[in-house]
Amino acid sequence: MSSRGVRHDSMRARNLAVVLATIHRSGPHTRAELAERTGLTKTTVSSLVADLIEAGVVSESGAVQKGERGRPGVAVSLSGRRVAALGLEINIDYLAACVVDLTRTVRLRRTRPADNRNSDPAAILDGLRVLAKEITAEAEAGGLRVIGAALAVPGTVEGEVLRSAPHLGWRDVRVPDLVDLPFEIDNEANLAALGELWFGSRESDFLYVSGEIGIGAGLVVDGAVFRGTYGLAGELGHVVVVPDGPACRCGGRGCLEVYAGQDTLLGALGSAGSAGSGGSADAADPAGAAGLVGSTGSVGELVARLEAGDPEAVRTCERAGHALGVALTSAVHLLDPGLIVLGGIYAPLYRWLEGPVSEGLGARLAQMRGTPPALVVSGTGPDAAVLGAAGSVIQRIIADPAQLLGL
Amino acid sequence: MSSRGVRHDSMRARNLAVVLATIHRSGPHTRAELAERTGLTKTTVSSLVADLIEAGVVSESGAVQKGERGRPGVAVSLSGRRVAALGLEINIDYLAACVVDLTRTVRLRRTRPADNRNSDPAAILDGLRVLAKEITAEAEAGGLRVIGAALAVPGTVEGEVLRSAPHLGWRDVRVPDLVDLPFEIDNEANLAALGELWFGSRESDFLYVSGEIGIGAGLVVDGAVFRGTYGLAGELGHVVVVPDGPACRCGGRGCLEVYAGQDTLLGALGSAGSAGSGGSADAADPAGAAGLVGSTGSVGELVARLEAGDPEAVRTCERAGHALGVALTSAVHLLDPGLIVLGGIYAPLYRWLEGPVSEGLGARLAQMRGTPPALVVSGTGPDAAVLGAAGSVIQRIIADPAQLLGL
Known part of the structure; x- marks a missing residue:
């Protein structure tokens, strides 16, 4: 429970999330179906959908008619064409990166085998920065807008500090933003679990x-x-x-x-x-x-x-x-x-x-x-953590699409 | 995230909870302070406070003047005078009951030593029903309105079924409502932890x-x-x-x-x-x-x-x-x-x-x-579980006071 009352200016951001979550959970819907499922009026839903189209997170995908009375409506679906996220991973014996779009389709993957045992954090992080820059440029050349990044590390994380990664030989390493984007780090097992959730079982x-x-x-x-x-x-x-x-x-x-x-x-x-x-x-x-x-x-x-x-x-x-x-x-x-x-x-x-x-x-x-x-x-194999990293960025966008509109 | 949009009829229930949570967390406040802390208008706050007074969960407690400009306001505080909850416990060697008011002050406690090892569930539950009836009657004679009950049991619980309590010798026992009130059961360690949270450390x-x-x-x-x-x-x-x-x-x-x-x-x-x-x-x-x-x-x-x-x-x-x-x-x-x-x-x-x-x-x-x-x-001693049981009922009222008003 937030300590703030629900005021009308925060209602719009919340309702954008409610509409997007409905599309995300149960697939393409007409505006009328969205109104029925969310309990919002059709006028409100139409205005919210217009915002979501502008943010690039949904698109209109042709007419549907699934049991709906009257004329068919235009279906609104999650769009994989614009918004994407960057996943990064430092593991003991490789660096990895991937780009995943909003529909959680994997668009790009890169791996650099490496021996990171007892390594110098600065050198490894520099290598990863180059990899991140390359894959982001490639994604953007393909028309995607990469809106955030997450990094999986084989150790315990508090905030932006990698507290202890015994196999890397790292201790209390403050990880800088590796890309000019919202950026965060998390433990590889947590992110691999999320990878399994979204890309595996x-x-x-x-x-x-x-x-x-x-x-x-x-x-x-x-x-x-x-x-x-x-x-x-x-x-x-x-x-x-x-x-x-x-x-x-x-x-x-x-x-x-x-x-x-x-x-x-x-x-x-x-x-x-x-x-x-x-x-x-x-x-x-x-x-x-x-x-x-x-x-x-x-x-x-x-x-x-x-x-x-x-x-x-x-x-x-x-x-x-x-x-x-x-x-x-x-x-x-x-x-x-x-x-x-x-x-x-x-x-x-x-x-x-x-x-x-x-x-x-x-x-x-x-x-x-x-x-x-x-x-x-x-069901994910060795990619679980880097996919989970990208997926966690997508999850935050779906939970709060208003951030893309500056609301 | 609920799948329903925020409509105006659910806003009132939510805002009642926001105002009550603010009073619960940071003590007595004037209506003006509540407006400032919650971001709601003074008119809205006044109307919400009137409902909370009617529900018996808050009361006006005289004038305060803490750094507020202008004339002193009347403080609104959590009221311990009307709403109360019943905690019950079956342990291996005793039955226990307590009544706790909305401010989490313990008003009544009762214990019946017993040897419940390898016992007959029906007989023990009958004994507990008598204890519950007695203590509820005593609380109501003192002007309290007991609005719900929770039971702590030394075993694993799924819904209203005690799956396994090896020390009682009970297995798959469906626990009936022991009182004519909203009623639920939970594991004693979970409720003892909540007892520690609210009444101990x-x-x-x-x-x-x-x-x-x-x-x-x-x-x-x-x-x-x-x-x-x-x-x-x-x-x-x-x-x-x-x-x-x-x-x-x-x-x-x-x-x-x-x-x-x-x-x-x-x-x-x-x-x-x-x-x-x-x-x-x-x-x-x-x-x-x-x-x-x-x-x-x-x-x-x-x-x-x-x-x-x-x-x-x-x-x-x-x-x-x-x-x-x-x-x-x-x-x-x-x-x-x-x-x-x-x-x-x-x-x-x-x-x-x-x-x-x-x-x-x-x-x-x-x-x-x-x-x-x-x-x-x-900090709670052996009472932790039965106090936690009553406290968990209080917690639900504070999270959703609208249920007392039939909203």
Whole structure:
């Protein structure tokens, strides 16, 4: 509840959002249908639609006649032709960017493989600025107006400060505006969860588990990410699995990351992890893990070994699955998710993880909850975070289109 | 965002709420101050205040002059004289009821010690119905109008069904309306967290830990309880502390409850738990655990042993504290609370728990979060849940006073 009363000048901005949300949620509508659905008069709706057309967020798309009495009306739809958003991502082994239009269609994607472990923030941020400038120019050359940007980072974020990204080796890095646009940063697991919401499973209640070099999670409840008090919620990778287990780089012991992080899983290959595996997306990746993002070669190699029945690889994956089952039991008791979505490198490894994870959840949760939350594989692949970043900018426009009109 | 546009007939209900929320948040105000703070005209404010007076939620309380130019105005304040709410609680070893007025002053409290373990739901609910009728009649004889009721239960709730309350031995119990009033039920840890919010620490962001025969938790973020997808969030008692630890009655292994539940703690006394300890509130309770609620005698006995340095009691409490430190580490990583409040029987045991819990949180969290959330003792004592139940009814009236006017 806002502390301000509803006055007539704020009603217009709010009603613009109500009309746009109606079109966004249930597709093209005539002005008459919009009036009926929103409870606003036809005159008001016509005037609001005129503003939305001017802002470039809706367009008229020909006559429709769906059960409406009288003559057909002209349908008003969300427009993907003008307004767009920029998504950016810094991950351990790549930089990524994408441009998404208002209908959440991906228009452009770029990836730069890189080794960002223990890196110099200024150099990485400069590289990302160049990538952002290039992709924005290309989008604008195509007639799009990029109206905001968001950046996904593999660490904890407070405001515009990246507090701690242990795998990058960054601590308390103030991230400058990388583009001359409204700009914000957020944790990659939160944004990947939103990517899954808008570009993947499209369920409205789930816990997205981001299996990467670090393990994060983003809880979506009724279509919104739960962030906790300081925006630090969802650090699944440091849930305690074995209280006196091996030391974790977070300073704790026996955290999930020690048993199920990418470095541990790839350790089964006798490699030191994915750093330096570099290179471009592996076109031959048998499990479909390679998409926008490159350097999943080592994960592809692990999948190949698993398919060949390599006992060391199978054992490591089972151990990771059991640990994941324990950590997710605690997460289900505390967070009560509607569904569990395994993403990141857990997507290509799903076939081998699903058994031990489901078994653990079933044995520990069945009596208290009847059926434990279902376990599914992510529908977005490795692009989830950068897509979620762009999608979150689109979401803000849809929630408040008046900002494009300077209301 | 509601799917309905803002029309003028819903504006009045919304503006009544805006004016009442302003008075509720920042105390008595003149009509002129209310106009200034809400952005509404003085004429509108005067008309809204007249409605709120008619509904019995505010009253005029004499002239004030605080920095206002011109003649003093008449202050409008929240009224505790008419509207009130009924809180009810079924716990393992007692039934409780209270009546709270709109200013959240506790007007009446009643407790009936009982042994509700493995009990017949119908018999217990009948007993509670009698208690509710008696206390409501007494409140109404005193001029109060009880406008709604809420019931706290030690188990998981979906709608009006108590899904599972293992310590009561109840499963899938449909709770009928116990009073001829708007009525609802909720988990005791959620309501205890709200009790702490409104009647205890009054912080707006914290994790309330309810140490009872079962251990629950309620997360308050920005003044509201986080409930998860099905309202089952916050089951701290079943967070896994040791994956292959002793069996828990939930069907899992090594849950927090096994190490730090009331039965385990009182086991140090060589007793079978608190069942049958019955009787009225222990006036001699040295740690202030006895308030509204009785049968904390055994906890009093444990406190006495701890004060005398009994090694078995000290060891049990240390073990519970270490387990609580592990489970709370996982909870902090997943939920990101602003503060941790130890309530229920952990309040009188705080002196002995604080060390091991803080030590565990510090060692495991310091590197990732700088300072772990502070640990404090509850300000409400054993009444938290029943007070929170009544308070939640009051909260709904303040959020929507129009319901009292039939708008």
